[in-house]
Amino acid sequence: MDLNYTDEEKAFREEVRAFLAEKLPKEVSDKVRAGISLGKEGHERWHATLNEKGWLNYNWPREFGGAEWNAVQRHIFEEECAMAHAPRIVPFGLSMLGPVLQKFGSKTQQDFFLPRILNGAHWWCQGYSEPGAGSDLASLKTRAVRDGDHYVVNGQKTWTTLGQYANWIFCLVRTDPAAKQQEGISFLLIDMDTPGIEVRPIVLLDGTPEVNEVFFDDVRVPVENLVGEENKGWTYAKYLLTHERTNIAGVGFSQAGLDAVKRIARVECANGRPLAENPHFAARLARVEIDLMAMATTNMRIISRAAAGQAPGVESSMLKVKGTIIRQEINDLARRAVGPYAMPFASEAVEGDNDPIGPDYAGPVAAQYFNNRKLSIFGGSNEIQRGIIAKVRMGG
Amino acid sequence: MDFTLTEERQMLQDTLRRYLADRYTTSVRNGILAGDTGFSPDIWRELAELGLVGALFSETDGGFGGAGFDIATVFEELGRAGVVEPFLDTAILGGRLLAALGNPEQKPLLERVIAGDLHLALAHGEPASRYDLSRVETTARAEAGDIVLNGRKAVVVNAEAAGFLIVSARESGGFFDLDGISLFLVPADSAGLSLRGYPMLAGGRAAEVTLDEVRLPVSARLGEAGKGFGPLMDALGAAHVALAAETLGAMETAVELTRQYLLTRHQFGRPIGTFQALQHRFADMLIELEQARSAVINAAGHLETADRDRQNAAARNLISRAGRLVAEETIQMHGGIAMTQEYELAHIAKRIVMAEHRFGDADYHLERFIALGAA
Structure with missing residues (x-):
């Protein structure tokens, strides 16, 4: 047992920190901290900065030009980025599709798509969920019918995050409606410029157009854009889901969020005293901090096992459930900490170039609280995760 | 970071687990509970001979351990088996104070403590x-x-x-x-x-x-x-690690008993573990169990550091909360059988909840955590 990082890991953390200090512009981290959208260019610029350093595809193996960091290095990088309020790496191409292509894609697909993920020529989005297929993803209905050298795709995808920026979408489509649910699904790569595709924004409850509906009307997709074998798409989809789970606990985000709540609670007053001294508030804050301290160690235990080559299994589900509960509790504390100034609907339209309404830290917290209700819903809802945990651990 | 036990601690854990599984059966323990001495002097001596007490003291004090992870390893196994023998009192509280403060006449008593001859x-x-x-x-x-x-x-x-x-x-x-x-x-x-x-x-x-x-x-x-307060706090620092680890071990047993029961108990024509209402609560307990294990690791790993008291307060607060959840939920998921005195879980659940009453409950440790964080 040793709770300390090795000297090499400490040096690596310093290197990451120095990089962020030098390369992360303050106006970008301010936006991330305040929960303001970076826009397409903002994300692309940050990706380019990371790519220049060779740190954009850090989870890719060396044979594909990646840095091939181990789980501990990835954790350190993600934690430092979260603490510094760096933009998240948009995951769809880099940590979702990339690994699937590396494992199941053809050489031609790898040679064509992987460099374009890196250089930003392709912005990928994910075509998984449908209006009738959420937690029960395998019930998806979007059809792809073979017609000569093409598949003809008809149907609808939804909750397509940042689909408004994307020029490519990877989709799960049904190619064999007669087969058992999971066995008739294929994995298709679709150019968003193909005729018959329509993207409609969905405005979320915090006012952000973060997700979209994507409609497919007789969309013709060349057969060479099928990944792996026809009707084996479910296998690839599951691989994708289990592959990128290192940051699922969101420890760095929670630590940054907790620091923010503490800063607010030192400034906000209740009964003439800082909110931080209010026993009820302090107790809730302390409880979640204690949970987070344990969570950080739970996370490191799983990461160090992963670094030693043991693939995390049901532990990922545990991290997801507890990690999201903690993040949502911190969001709730922040919302309550700012009092009545949680209520204004902060937006460009209201504030423009004017001063913020109320204290500057108050603007985003209520929106973030509502936006982060998504955490326990997406990526397999917390109920789905509990079902997995019980099934695996009950044995029998 | 390294979360594996050293070879020595792994051996200690294996030895204790095997001995307690064989020797400290439910019926033996129920006999001890029904007796009037409060513990079994035979088992006490046997465990001392296995090196359990020695593992709780440093080499300078005549033992072969004494660090946070030695304490955690020993007490997790004691908790797992629901052991009622007073190792916390004799070895951790009494023994550490004697080791830290004893004068040349007093200190030789330690040898008898480690040998299992003195309480x-x-x-x-x-x-x-x-x-x-x-x-x-x-x-x-x-x-x-x-x-x-x-x-x-x-x-x-x-x-x-x-x-x-x-x-x-x-x-x-x-x-x-x-x-x-x-x-x-x-x-x-x-x-x-x-x-x-x-x-x-x-x-x-x-x-x-x-x-x-x-x-x-x-x-x-x-x-x-x-000047007794400081050394008292030092001994209590170790006691908190021991109590947290003991509770963790007991929680593991409670969850394991419940797992088996969910698979074997049939109602409405199927195992009750097939009901989602129980599955999700079972999953929540497993999550809290992992959190409790991490809390013990944090406390044990900081026993000899400046952050000791804050880490201890965090661990004992978390384990009080998680322990109560596990004790109450495992009883509830068992139903009536867990209400009987002779069933294993009843004893384990009582150990979990009553541990909270030694040197501070969840509220006490939360307040302490807040005070130490503000300082």
């Missing part, structure tokens, strides 16, 4: 002190070159078996002052020392202790006059 008890808490560690009303007055103790000590675990009681008493200052508290090594047969012994709900025995003009030579003082 100790810490007589610190008082009827009005609750969990306040500095609230000591028992007095020590100097008289004709002797020390005379007067006062009452509450719920002194293992007092009846102890050859010596380590008694805290105030030599100066007010009721709540940190300075002025001294510790004394009081022979159990001292004149004026009387015990009112009783069994405890979750096993073991304790006593209300009365000190009525107990006269001791000055050499009975452990450590410096009026």
Whole structure:
């Protein structure tokens, strides 16, 4: 047992920190901290900065030009980025599709798509969920019918995050409606410029157009854009889901969020005293901090096992459930900490170039609280995760 | 970072787990609970021979361990088996104070402790002190070159078996002052020392202790006059690790018993583990169990650091909450069978919940965590 990082890991953390200090512009981290959208260019610029350093595809193996960091290095990088309020790496191409292509894609697909993920020529989005297929993803209905050298795709995808920026979408489509649910699904790569595709924004409850509906009307997709074998798409989809789970606990985000709540609670007053001294508030804050301290160690235990080559299994589900509960509790504390100034609907339209309404830290917290209700819903809802945990651990 | 046990600790864990699984069966333990000594002297001796007590002391003190992870390893296994024998009292509380403060005449007693021949008890808490560690009303007055103790000590675990009681008493200052508290090594047969012994709900025995003009030579003082509070905190630091680990072990047993029961108990024509209402609660317990394990690791890993008290407060708060969840939920998921005294889970659940009453419950440790964070 040793709770300390090795000297090499400490040096690596310093290197990451120095990089962020030098390369992360303050106006970008301010936006991330305040929960303001970076826009397409903002994300692309940050990706380019990371790519220049060779740190954009850090989870890719060396044979594909990646840095091939181990789980501990990835954790350190993600934690430092979260603490510094760096933009998240948009995951769809880099940590979702990339690994699937590396494992199941053809050489031609790898040679064509992987460099374009890196250089930003392709912005990928994910075509998984449908209006009738959420937690029960395998019930998806979007059809792809073979017609000569093409598949003809008809149907609808939804909750397509940042689909408004994307020029490519990877989709799960049904190619064999007669087969058992999971066995008739294929994995298709679709150019968003193909005729018959329509993207409609969905405005979320915090006012952000973060997700979209994507409609497919007789969309013709060349057969060479099928990944792996026809009707084996479910296998690839599951691989994708289990592959990128290192940051699922969101420890760095929670630590940054907790620091923010503490800063607010030192400034906000209740009964003439800082909110931080209010026993009820302090107790809730302390409880979640204690949970987070344990969570950080739970996370490191799983990461160090992963670094030693043991693939995390049901532990990922545990991290997801507890990690999201903690993040949502911190969001709730922040919302309550700012009092009545949680209520204004902060937006460009209201504030423009004017001063913020109320204290500057108050603007985003209520929106973030509502936006982060998504955490326990997406990526397999917390109920789905509990079902997995019980099934695996009950044995029998 | 490395979260694996050293080879030595792995061996200790294996040895204890095997011995306790074979020897400390439900029926044996139920026999101990029904007896009037509070524990089994045979099992005590056998465990001491296996090196359990030695593992809790450093080499300089005659043992072969004594670090946070040694304590955690030992007590997790004791908790897993629901052991009621007073290792916390004799070895951690009594033993560590003796090791830290004993003078050349007192310290040789440690050898007997490690060999399993001598019991100790810490007589610190008082009827009005609750969990306040500095609230000591028992007095020590100097008289004709002797020390005379007067006062009452509450719920002194293992007092009846102890050859010596380590008694805290105030030599100066007010009721709540940190300075002025001294510790004394009081022979159990001292004149004026009387015990009112009783069994405890979750096993073991304790006593209300009365000190009525107990006269001791000055050499009975452990450590410096009026400076007992710091060493007491050091011993308690280790006790918190032990209690957290013991509770973790007990939680693991409670969850494992429940897992088996969910698979085997049939109602409405199927195993009750197939019901989602129980599956999700089972999953939540497993998550909290992992959190509890991490809390123990954090506490054990910080025992010899400046962050010790804050980490201990965090661990004991978390484990009090998680422990209560596991105790209550495992009883509920079992249903009626868990309400019977002889069923294993009933004892385990009582150990989990009653541990919260030793040196601070969830609220106490939360308050402490807040105070230490603000400091």
